[in-house]
Amino acid sequence: xxxxxxxxxxxxxxxxxxxxxxxxxxxxxxxxxxxxxxxxxxxxxxxxxxxxxxxxxxxxxxxxxxxxxxxxxxxxx
Numbered sequence: 001x002x003x004x005x006x007x008x009x010x011x012x013x014x015x016x017x018x019x020x021x022x023x024x025x026x027x028x029x030x031x032x033x034x035x036x037x038x039x040x041x042x043x044x045x046x047x048x049x050x051x052x053x054x055x056x057x058x059x060x061x062x063x064x065x066x067x068x069x070x071x072x073x074x075x076x077x
Contacts, residue, residue, distance in 0.1 A: 001009075012023055053059040071077035 012020060015023065050059070054061060068077060
């Protein structure tokens, strides 16, 4: 790691947790290419479809604790 990056990392580690999380998100976003409007629209449609399935009762959610326990028992966690 370059000295500049190391210095930036040390400085970032002094930030509050939410500020570090915000910085991490911004850095990750900076690596992504420009948004594709077609992809964004497709995701919006898919999200709405999934939400409607949950709201209508067609799909049941599983609490995270139950999923985590199942993964732990299978050795996947």
